[in-house]
Amino acid sequence: MVQKTTVTLIDDLDENITEDVxxxxxxxxxKTYEIDLGAENRQALDDALASYKAVARKAGRSTTSPSPRRTRVASDAGAIREWAAANGIEVNDRGRIPANIREQFDAAQK
Structure with a gap:
């Protein structure tokens, strides 16, 4: 047996049943709101908001992916290791440099 389920959206303003809702x-x-609208009522909403959208600024969460986090370039690691050795601070020749050593390096550069 095959079942078919159909979802019909009805325009919330005029209660019209059209395929373009x-x-x-x-x-x-x-507050965020949702409303089901046909093409004509969507256009009316867009027209009503157009003058406000034209001068508004975007706010809140974006639907785009977030900006990549800034990371230090590899040359920073070498400079930090050199600085640490010159200042008697032990740091491994390879691998991640502990945050406290990076902080000390940054403070010394200012």
């Missing part, structure tokens, strides 16, 4: 998400005064 989509869920629209928007936020106002710290």
């Amino acid at each position: 989509q869920t629209v998400t928007f936020a106002h005064e710290g």
